[in-house]
Amino acid sequence: MDYQTLAVSIADRVATVTLNRPDVRNAFNEITIAELSLAFDELGRSDDIRAIVLDANGPAFCAGADLNWMKKMAGYSHAENSEDAAKLAEMLRAIYLCPKPVVAKIQGDCYAGGMGLVAACDIAVTVNSASFCLSEVKLGLIPATISPYVIRAMGENAARRYFLTAEKFSAQEAQRIGFVHDVVPADALDAHVAAIVNALVTSSPNAVREAKVLVREVTGKPVDAAMVVDTAERIANVRASDEGREGVASFLEKRKPSWLV
The missing domain is CATH 1.10.12.10 (Lyase 2-enoyl-coa Hydratase, Chain  A, domain 2)
Structure with a gap:
């Protein structure tokens, strides 16, 4: 199908789902959430797919929630906010429970909800120049829907710090706390992810x-x-x-x- 906020391609039994809103640093809105849910559901059920790569276009992997979407949510009732949050939670769950192995290919900065996307994947590889941040408390919010996945990925102790301080941290720190598996130079990212994917599709x-x-x-x-x-x-x-x-x-x-x- 045609997507508004994603690009999806399939080659050699591997699907690549690319966040495709580089002009807003791949921040997601309700359309992105719906499209990610649909894409992972369909790809997860396909017998022709052995692995999925979650990629992004532009300098940032994902800046979290889109500001215009957040402005619209500010006027929502409690019931509307609950319904909206449930869709985000289901999207993350669709990635986490996808029957196919999912590799996050992080080519740039990853903030807030973007960290939830990465944490819902099975394997995460990042460029060494990327920054990470759980910025929600700076906006008077909390990283609630992403918390089950982020805490599993980085552990309770690291989550206590970064959920509360909203500090930016480096790719090297992300690896040290277990949030990502590998850190590589930008010019090695494609080959490194390809090697991991090859290990997945040959098993x-x-x-x-x-x-x-x-x-x-x-x-x-x-x-x-x-x-x-x-x-x-x-x-x-x-x-x-x-x-x-x-x-x-x-x-x-x-x-x-x-x-x-």
Whole structure:
């Protein structure tokens, strides 16, 4: 479909979803939110897609919420604000729960809601010149809808500081606290992301999907009897799956698995 605020392309089983409002530093509004929800829902259900890259055009990755959208929200009733926030929350959830692995390719500054977009992805790579900021409290707001994802990414201790101070911090600090995985020079970003994507698309699609679910559903839970049973059942199910059997057989027979043919 045609998008107003995104550019979506597909090549070699990889979809690239590009934030495409460079004139406003890719700040998002209600249209962007709706289009991101739709794009990730459709791409997540496509058998032809193995991985998704979340990219952006222009010097900034995402400046958070669009100012004109925020002005309009200032006149909303409580009910209207609740409805609007719910759409943003569902958009973030669509990225987080997408069955395909999602890589954030951060080519510039990433603020406020933009950090929520990154945190909802599975893997994040940034240029070394990017700045990060959770700026909400400077506007009398809080990073509520993005908080489940941002806190998971950077941890509670770092969130206590940056949620409260709204300080800008560097790409190196973002990596130190675990918010991003890799920091690279700008001229190495394309190749670095391509290498990660290649690792994703050459693995078993079913195993990648189940591994993503595994991390989400095991994290933070006690290692008790229920956990032991659950994880044993998960590996048993994957071993018995078509791709599980094919992967082991291809390894023993020293040939490529069917998903690479």
